[in-house]
Amino acid sequence: MSTTDTLIRMANQIAANLGHEDDPASATAEHIRQFWDPRMKAAIRAHDGTGLSPVAARAVAHLAQA
Amino acid sequence: MSVVRISDDAVALALGADALATAFERQGATVERVSSWGMHWLEPLVDFGGVGYGNATPADVPAILAGTAASIGRIEEHPFIAPQQRLTFARAGRTRPLSLEDYAASGGWTGLMRARETGSAATLEEVMISGLRGRGGAGFPAGIKWKTVADTSAPQKYIVCNADEGDSGTFADRMVMEGDPYMLIEGMAIAGHAVGADKGYVYIRSEYPHAIAKMRAAIERCAHIIAPFTVEIRVGAGAYVCGEETSLLNSIEGRRGEVRAKPPLPAIKGLFGQPTVINNVLTLAAVPWILSQGGAAYAAYGMGRSRGTMPIQLAGNVRHGGLYETAFGITLEELVNGIGGGTASGRPVRAVQVGGPLGAYIPVSQFGLPFDYEAFAAADALIGHAGITVFDDSVDMARMARFALEFCAAESCGKCTPCRLGSVRGVEVMDQIIAGRDVDTNVALIEDLSETMKFGSLCALGGFTPYPVMSALTHFREDFMIQESAETIA
């Protein structure tokens, strides 16, 4: 499994577990902001979104804005 | 139709009561199996129309039914029975042990009903007034023990009946359980009512299979009467020390039968750590009478601080062995030579041991001693469970002293050092004395050991073993002073 695959899995998992938050996408983005190393954040942002759940994809979009 | 009454007590059974009963039935008689009158030397005893036929065999049946056999006369009027003051054993010989009908017809359950009517406090008060003391040996006032339990608050309390009757020459507990089981159960139910316990245990020695069977059957049959109180039987496993109350509690709990240090008293922290009344069979069996007739009526019997009656058991080398219930105060002379009729061997009585294997040996010179806790204590003796074992003049009292130590060694739980090691060292020292070696030194050593055991032991087993030893030494010193044969001394 490549690193990108791992990151996609991590993002999807975070998104799934934050599904009951008021705004799951921003909660997921905030989690990633707090706990991921810059190169991981860069890698997920650079990824084309394939494999990301809708919430995770929106979270990654949030990250890019920040 | 002819109705004959024959006991189904273990003594009667051992002496052929069943075969005798069968023989009567074959002759068309109706046989009622009743409790024993307690005249053991006459068993099996046939009661036909109130007239007794002692030591009966199947061969005697036709003659008994025909009225031609030799009789002992009316049983009630027999000199062994007539003078007795039977409160606890009032039904002995008269009722069928498991018959609820007989029990109720003879005043059964009135004590429990009265307790329920008057309430716990009044019940306790009645027992206090009666002056009833523990019949197991220590003679502790039952009312005070009960009150301690009643006053201790706990989610669960227990009534435990000590039926581990292990003393030599005792059988009164067995006779209650085999002959009048409902009376004991009623006594426990009253105790439960008085202190707020709804669960009772009867701890019976395994050597009493008939008592166990009777008690089990009785508990089942009267469950509806004593409810919500319930009773469970626990069977011992052959350890004498489990007759000691704290070992008994350990044994019921499934633990090693080992003595517990007191305090805490069982009344405060007893069975499963809960407040527990633990009383001997005879103590609890006295309670229904006290409740139905009143504590004051019970206290009217007896002497000094020993109130009520005591079922005394005559055994050993005695002509008329059996159960003799009477008020405290009777002398040993009356009991042994009068009622007991002297020794069975016909030789002169030399000593009696009162209170089981750990009781003191009492010489004939002290036979004026009245049966009373305090009088006995003052004479360095104890009443214990009121078993009297008679010895004639052929007994070697040094060997009896050795036996006491040997018994202690065999039965010690092993918890405390004076008992665990002292008993074995005692036997070894007695062997030296009996062999006549260094007698003076060894007698002094036995005296020191006795003091160590008496004051150092954790419970009565080690603590009372010195009583037979020291009483034998005090009253029969000549038996200890046989020196080694001449050539060894030289």
Added chain:
Amino acid sequence: MTYQPQKDFGTPAASADEQVTLTIDGRAVTVPAGTSVMRAATEIETSIPKLCATDSLESFGSCRLCLVEIDGRRGTPASCTTPVEPGMVVHTQTPRLQKLRKGVMELYISDHPLDCLTCAANGDCELQDQAGAVGLRDVRYPVAATHLGQTKDHSNPYFDFDPSKCIVCSRCVRACDEVQGTLALTVEARGFDSKISAGLATDNFMGSECVSCGACVQACPTATLVEKKVVEIGTPDRAVITTCAYCGVGCAFRAEMRGEQLVRMVPWKDGKANHGHSCVKGRFAWGYAHHGERVTAPMIRESIDQPWREVSWDDALSFAADKLRAIRATHGPAALGGITSSRCTNEETFLVQKLVRAGFGSNNVDTCARVCHSPTGYGLKTTFGTSAGTQDFDSVDDSDVILVIGANPTDAHPVFASRMKRRLRGQDGRPPARLIVIDPRRIDLVRSPHVTADHHLALRPGTNVAVLTAMAHVIVTEGLADEAFIRERCDWDEYQHWADFVSTSANSPEALEPVTQVPADSIRAAARLYATGGNAAIYYGLGVTEHSQGSSTVMAIANLAMATGNIGRRGVGVNPLRGQNNVQGACDMGSFPHELSGYRHVSDEAARALFEAEWSVILDAEPGLRIPNMLDAAIDGTFKALYIQGEDILQSDPNTHHVAAGLAAMECVIVHDLFLNETANYAHVFLPGSTFLEKDGTFTNAERRIQLVRKVMTPLNGMEDWQVTQALANALDLGWNYTHPSEIMDEIARLTPTFAGVSFSRLDEEGSLQWPVNDAAPNGSPIMHIDGFVRGKGKFVVTDYVPTDEKTGPRFPLLLTTGRILSQYNVGAQTRRTENSRWHEGDVLEIHPADAEDRGIRNGDWIKLASRTGATSLQALVTDRVAPGVVYTTFHHPDTQANVVTTDYSDWATNCPEYKVTAVQVTASNGPTEWQRDYDAFSKKSRHIVPAEAAE
């Protein structure tokens, strides 16, 4: 100081508030009601002779030496069993007592070998002391029967049992019953024949249920039960108080020494975590410290296919520094990282993270808590506001209901388990606490002597969240929630949001039964008991955290405690049972890549500023890499160098192939350890470490208790671990100059608000401190969240059950879960190098009889255990401790390599690996797998050492 055994008051302390004054030998003494006369006498330095009494055990009254006379009382009562009463007048020494005691002692000595001069307990024997005290001069008995000359039982590897010297005081039996709670010992037979027996008369100690905790040896007043080391060496001449380096209980010990030789470790009665108890690991398993495989010389090599070269410290450190500098120059600071160890001291851990943040210039620091309790940190910080358990261990004495989930205390936290079992047996007359166990496996607590769980919810592995949510459903829908508590202490809106969620019918026990496989009525009954049974406490372990929803489970636990008001006082709370001696401390010390010491995020400007000022550096405000991400980055080529202190990630971390690949991709791996561990097979620099016996510092246990570790011998490798880290820092020109770990703690206290009041001098004076220790809590904090939560209002978090991606299927139909065993510790680096292996020589696979039958597997057969990740082989143990469909193993042995099988699935929030759920297949096998063979060959080659050439 010269050697003295710890003072023995004879009977336990009484806890009553009421004070009683009495007179003993003419002197007045005031003690709490319930105190024994014996203890009261000891308080005023009057030593009443005694043998069966010792203050760790309830009084027993069997030796009859402690008899006293009391005015107005008949006879000679035993002072150990007689409680004090107001105005009591006691005489401890009278001619009568003197004679009685001499008489009793004469009996003892009539049955005791008179070989004092050659006895192992010579000089440390209570019988000897008391014979002197009572003035025994002669044994007059014509002795025939004795217990002398009986065969000794040498079966236990750590202590001997010599029945010939036994005085049958039952202290060992009582210690096993009351202190340890195993009830392995008994007195066989009775009277003179009474004999201490482990198990049945046919058993020896090793063959019995004995768990070798040492409580009996400690309790024995003679040489009957004595440490083999004492037999071998002799009695100690000094004692040093220190802290055990095994699990998170943090037992305090007296290291009893002769010179620099450790004679024995004896649990310290004043230790507040263990109160004088110990387990087989801390008490006995310290022989690894001098094991022949211990590496004491630094070693280097250019590549991992070369043999190791022993070199000087200077050479090793400059070799490492050169490599680190070169990598940083080429790849930047982000290519460097470090791993701190939960086995090392707070001070050492703090230095490693400081080296990474301030020296390497990255936040790539992580710790072994990543693989154990990182979800605890996340979950409790989110809900309560701080990453720690809420109670001290003593709190369990006030619990009415104990809920154990995903923990196996009798194996993993044995000393605390004994404490818990004491409460579950209901000693001291109070009704026993009720017990709920939530675990897929029937752990010992479910049923052990005098302890039976009221409810055992044997859930399917991976469904913790579903079970806890179902319990919450019952509590909320049946009106059992403590609304007054919630309104006062928690955010009401968040509670309502959560309550609505758990109340949905989809979250009822009935609806979730197909998922959890726990009968709905069991869940309902357990939930009612937890909510209504009085003080309810939750204890949990790695069975909670090591899941893809580990953090969610921690939060679900916190939700339950808040919803029922079970937080903020004694007897309740949420209690993570920490795996390692200093996992709490390692987390506190800022070992995680996203936070500084005291759990402050690296993005927190104010916190960072504090450190930057102290350290004169600029710190990175972005989180660093976690261990698994470091390995990924290494494979990707962006992470090149790793300094690992005291951790064996190759063996302990999941998916061994992935770990190996990551390590192999790095250019500089520095392993700092006692042994050439499995990770060292991939290292370029080996820096020898020191044991806890060889260093000063502090450990912080699971109850946040900071305790001193004291150096009792010179480090074999020449340096304490903090000195090694400092030397590496200085090889990188960082100019550190700590002269003692106390200076590091001073720095920690300056930089960490929760540690503000901590110092070595205070710890030395007070024995221990529980953080937070600061102006708000100057004496520390045994219980947290008393008047309110650290974060303000307690936060209810909705924990939706999200099943793991690891699924069973036709190829892998069974679920593997993992755990530990009493005698071994984690990867076994220490315990495997002791006699503890006698209890557990290899990992075995527990499999249910039905699953074994289906596969034709019998007890003891070699089997192959395969998952989607890899395969290994080990022996089978057929047992119904596990449910059908579940298999279980431990991970203590490198030749088993259970982590070859585990996956790289992990907790969503913290990446704590999902050790507890792996889909596997089990088949018959006849030997090691290919991986095991290859690895064995590689490992042999990789461990080759060329010794340094002797200087001519």
